[in-house]
Amino acid sequence: MTIMFPIERPRRLRRTENLRRLVQETRLSSDALIYPVFVRPGSAVQSPISAMPGIFQWSPDLLVKHLTSVYEGGVRVFLLFGIPESKDSRGSGAYDPNGIVQETLRLLKEKLPEAVLIADLCLCEYTDHGHCGIIASNGVVDNDGTLDLLAQAAVEQARAGADVVAPSDMMDGRVSAIRRALDQAGFHHIPIMSYAAKYASGFYGPFREAAENTPQFGDRRTYQMDPANRREALREVRLDLQEGADMIIAKPALPYLDVLADIRAEVSVPIAAYQVSGEFAMIEAAAQNGWIERERVIMESLTAIRRAGADMIITYWAPEVSRWLKA
Numbered sequence: 001m002t003i004m005f006p007i008e009r010p011r012r013l014r015r016t017e018n019l020r021r022l023v024q025e026t027r028l029s030s031d032a033l034i035y036p037v038f039v040r041p042g043s044a045v046q047s048p049i050s051a052m053p054g055i056f057q058w059s060p061d062l063l064v065k066h067l068t069s070v071y072e073g074g075v076r077v078f079l080l081f082g083i084p085e086s087k088d089s090r091g092s093g094a095y096d097p098n099g100i101v102q103e104t105l106r107l108l109k110e111k112l113p114e115a116v117l118i119a120d121l122c123l124c125e126y127t128d129h130g131h132c133g134i135i136a137s138n139g140v141v142d143n144d145g146t147l148d149l150l151a152q153a154a155v156e157q158a159r160a161g162a163d164v165v166a167p168s169d170m171m172d173g174r175v176s177a178i179r180r181a182l183d184q185a186g187f188h189h190i191p192i193m194s195y196a197a198k199y200a201s202g203f204y205g206p207f208r209e210a211a212e213n214t215p216q217f218g219d220r221r222t223y224q225m226d227p228a229n230r231r232e233a234l235r236e237v238r239l240d241l242q243e244g245a246d247m248i249i250a251k252p253a254l255p256y257l258d259v260l261a262d263i264r265a266e267v268s269v270p271i272a273a274y275q276v277s278g279e280f281a282m283i284e285a286a287a288q289n290g291w292i293e294r295e296r297v298i299m300e301s302l303t304a305i306r307r308a309g310a311d312m313i314i315t316y317w318a319p320e321v322s323r324w325l326k327a
Contacts, residue, residue, distance in 0.1 A: 026307040028299070030074040030325055034118065034272065035318035038210050039063050039104045040083040051206035052277055053284050055316055057083060060104045064111050074322035077116040079166065079314055080104060083212050084126050090134050091123030095152040099126075102160035109161030118164040118193060119157040121150060121178070130215040132169040132223065141223060143171050150174050151181035158187040166249065168195040170223045172239075179244035191246035193272065197233035197259055198251045200224035203278030210277065233259045234266055241269065249314070252276040254301060257308040264309025273310035275301065280316045295324065 013023050038057045040047070045059035058066060067078055082101035084093035093099045101119055108117055123146065124132045133146030146169065154165045165182070167174050175194050182190050200221040208214040225232060237248055248267070250260045251274035260273055283301065287294035298317050305313050315321065 026303055028302055028306060028321070028325060030318075030322040031076070032306070032310075032312050033075050033318040033322060034077045034079050034312055034314040035067075035070060035075050036079040036081065036120075036274075036314055036316060037063060037067065038081050038083060039100055041085045041100055049206065049210045051209050051281050052316065053288070055210065055280075057210065060100075060107050063104060064107050067108060067115070068111060070319045070322075071112055071115055073319055074326060075318045076114070077118065077312075078108070079118045079120060081120050081211050082125055087126055087128040089128055090149065091126035093126040094121075094123050095149060095156050097156050097159070099156070102156055105157065105160035105162055116163045117161060118166050119160075119162040121153055121157065121165050121167040122169045123149060123153075124169070124213040124215075125211050129217065130213050131218075132220065133171055141171075143223070144173070146171050147174055147177040151177045154178045154190075154192075155181050155185045155187065158182060158185070158190045162190065164191050164193050164247075166193040166195065168198060168249075168251075170195065170198050170220075170225070173243070175240045175243035175245050192244060193247040193249060194240040194245035195251055195274075196237040196240040196245065196248040197256075197263065198224055198249070199227050199256065201227060201252050201255070201276070201278070203252045203255065203276050206277035206281045227255075230259055230262065234262060237263055237267060241267065245269070247272060247312075249274055250310070252279060253305045253310070253313070254279050257304060260305070260308040260310060270311045271309060272312040272314055273305045273308075274314040275305060275316070277316070299324070 014020055039060055040057045042059040043061050046062050047057040049055045080101050084100050105117055122132050124130055129135060131141050133141040136142040157165050167178055175192055178192055247270040249272045253273040253275045263271055283297055286292045302313055
C-alpha cells in the first residue's frame with residue numbers, strides 16, 4: 001500500500017495577522033533591549049548629535065530625568081558612555097572616583113535602583129589622543145600597560161553603582177585583569193560583559209561624534225578585529241570566557257550576522273549584539289528621504305539580529321521600540 005502525503009502548503013500559516021503571530025519563530029521583547037546613552041559634565045545640557053537624529057549628549061541631571069521616563073516605558077537596561085570635561089594621555093577620567101560616568105551612576109542608582117546600569121569600560125573617550133589605551137614610547141598602544149588602568153576603572157565603576165562592567169578596549173588579557181581587580185575589591189558579584197568580537201568597522205563614524213573619541217593619529221586596527229576575519233571571532237570569545245567574562249558582545253550587528261550566528265552555535269552564555277551608530281544613521285537617513293518605511297525596517301533589522309542568535313540588542317531605538325511592542 002502506498003502512503004500519500006499531502007502537498008505541504010506553508011502559506012496556510014500566513015493567512016492572518018494573528019495566525020502569523022502564533023507561529024512566529026523569532027520574537028522581540030523590551031526585556032532584551034539595552035539603551036546606550038552619552039553623558040557629559042554640566043547641567044541642563046541636551047546637545048544633539050548631528051549624525052544621529054534624536055540622540056543627544058546629556059548632562060547628568062537631564063539624563064536622570066530622561067532615563068526615568070524611558071524606564072517607565074519598559075526599557076530597564078542602560079549602557080553609559082562618558083565625555084569628560086578634560087582629557088589627558090592616560091585617560092584618568094575613566095578611573096577618577098568623581099569622573100562623569102561614576103557621578104552619573106550614583107545619581108541613577110539613587111533614582112532608579114532597580115535599573116540595570118552597564119558601564120562601558122574603555123579609555124578612548126578620556127585620552128587626549130583618542131586611543132583605547134596608553135601610548136608607549138614607540139608610538140603604539142601599550143597593551144599590558146593599559147590593563148591596570150582598565151582594572152582601576154572597573155573598580156571605580158562598581159563602587160559608583162554599576163551593575164555590569166563592559167570592557168570595549170580589545171586589549172589582550174583585560175578580562176582577566178578586570179576580574180581579578182573586582183574580586184580583590186570585594187565585587188565578586190559584578191559581571192563582566194565583554195566586547196569580545198569588536199571589529200575595526202567603518203560603521204562607527206557617528207559614534208565618534210557622539211563620544212568625541214576620534215583617534216588623533218592612526219586608527220584602531222592594531223587592536224580591533226579585521227572585518228575580513230570570521231573564525232578569529234570565536235578565538236576572541238573563547239579567550240574572554242576563559243578569563244572570566246559572563247556575557248559577550250558582538251559589534252557591529254547587521255554587517256556581522258554570520259559572526260553572531262557562529263558565536264551562538266559555539267557558546268551558551270548570554271550574547272548581546274550592538275546595533276551601532278552607522279547602522280542607526282543609515283536607516284534614519286533613508287527614512288528621512290522617504291526611501292524606506294522607518295518603523296518596519298527598524299523592526300526588521302532587530303528581528304534579524306535576534307534571529308541570528310542575540311539574546312540582547314544594544315540599540316539607540318530602544319525607547320521607541322519598547323513603545324511599539326506595547327502597542
